[in-house]
Amino acid sequence: MAAFALIAFATAGCSEDRMDAINKRNDNPLDVPAKFLITDVLTSTAFNTVGGDFSFYASVYMEHETGIYHQMYHAETRNGEPAAPATYDHMWSATYVNIKNAKIVIAKCLEEGGADYGNDVTLGVAEVMLAYNAAVLTDLFGDVPFTEAGEINPDGTPKYMQPRIDRQEDIYRAVFDLLDEAIIHFNGSDAGVTGALGDRDLIYEGNKRFWRQAAYGLKARYTMRLLGRSAYPAVDLENIISYVDHSFTNAAEELKFNHYDGDSNVNPLFGFNYSREALGASQSLFNKFVACKDPRINRYFSDGMKIITDPDEVIPAPNGNPIPSLQGEIYDRSSVTFSLVAPTQLLSYHELLFLKAEALSRLNHSDAEAALKEAVMAAFANLDVSIGASVNSYFEFFEDYELGAEAAGNYFDTEVAARFHTAPLQEIMLQKYLAFAGASGESIEAYNDYRRLKYLRENFISLANSHNATLFPHRFSYGASDVVANNAVKNACGDGSYVYTEPVWWAGGYR
Secondary structure, rough: OHHHHHHHHHHHHHHHHHHHHHOOOOOOOOOOOHHHHHHHHHHHHHHHHHHOOHHHHHHHHOOOEEEEHHHHHHHHHHOHHHOOOOOHHHHHHHHHHHHHHHHHHHHHHHHHOOOOOOOOHHHHHHHHHHHHHHHHHHHOOOOOOOOOOOOOOOOEEEEEOOOOOOOOOHHHHHHHHHHHHHHHHOOOEEEOOOOOOHHOOOOOOHHHHHHHHHHHHHHHHHHHHOOOHOOOHHOOOOOOOHHHOOOOOOHHOOEEEOOOOOOOOHHHHHHHHHOOEEEEEEEHHHHHHHHHHOOHHHHOOOOOEEOOHHHHOOOOOOOOOOOOOOOOOOOOOEEEHHHHOOOOEOOOOHHHHHHHHHHHHHHOOOOOHHHHHHHHHHHHHHHHHEEEHHHOOOOOOOOOOOOHHHHHHHHHHHHHHHHHHHOOOHHHHHHHHHHHOOOOHHHHHHHHHHHHHOOOOOOOOOOOOHHHHHOOOOOOOOOOHHHHHHHHHHHHHOOOOHOOOOOOOOHOOOO
């Protein structure tokens, strides 16, 4: 009996301690250095939050593309898709994973005695990316869970199973606080035990100067976003100019994800186009190119075999009432949908220049025209990169694809300048809208600009979709996963019809 008791005692001990060790997978650790999580946050933010479904739907609503098949056709014709919680659920969930991971990195870098304590640059990057993902969510959805979202217990379980919804105004306060804190942390170094970011940072390889510039650039973007709610707009406009001057000095410094290899990793727009064939060339965008006598029209459209250099041969899809079809069956498409390895822009150099031009124009500064010219030329260069990615992938026999600095300069001098002198702010916003069409994921920012300008009663961008009279999506509907799991989100969502009637707070709404 004594021997049996000893065996029983040993077995009990094994079940509590030894068995835990046996069941532990050493090749699947539950805890990793913060810099490894940064890699995931950057990749997912670029591929999912910026370059993915959010951008595809925004491109349809902003008529950079026409939805001609399946879910894009339903979004185009406003047939349930814009109001349905399932529409954006995948990217909604992915963005919340980014928020959770960014918060984990911040906590690890602030934990005294922890292996990541003292990694100030890593901390700053996480703060920038937390601010970035929070801003995208609230810009698209309005009031959303943020403060309690992504908070975890020591064992890795969620601290809040139904995180409360925060007001957009409060989320934006947090966004600016995070960016300001990041700028301070970029004065430090990665002195923690786990070491510097290095190549785990897929954008800047841990270069804190570039990250500081990106943070200032984002402050410029978000300050302009809130212009309609500003108590001191002139002060904010001067601040925007200062923020831009502290940010990128050329396109090489952009906050962009440039790690698509054309094999295992491809530009998100290309991947979507390749698998779904759901987007056609936009009649609305085509008409704007024509009206502006814009040379981009000679490079922007394709029949699937070649870039169409004669606009008379382009068959665009009408906005609002296309014939449902796959790409190429009836309509041509944007050549940028073939941009296999074009970078995704989280914040581009040309966006900053357009922000500066807008701020200068609103303040009646004479430098606005020069800033606009620089912005247009940078936008042409960015489009050259995307079309070049198409040519090298599909249109190898078409050699003369580049628009180039000469074409951009001539376009500005012969066409843009005259319109600028007549209606400066309108021309700035039109050129910015045209610049955001493409494979860079910038249709989201065009969507944000359009709603911001509407609140200011500045109808500078005309859209052609006839459904917009009553069914323009003023916001995206909440993700289905939280509509099901979180009572606060469920109650806020209702039947989803609010997306057609309620602007977000910074666009004049109340939530």
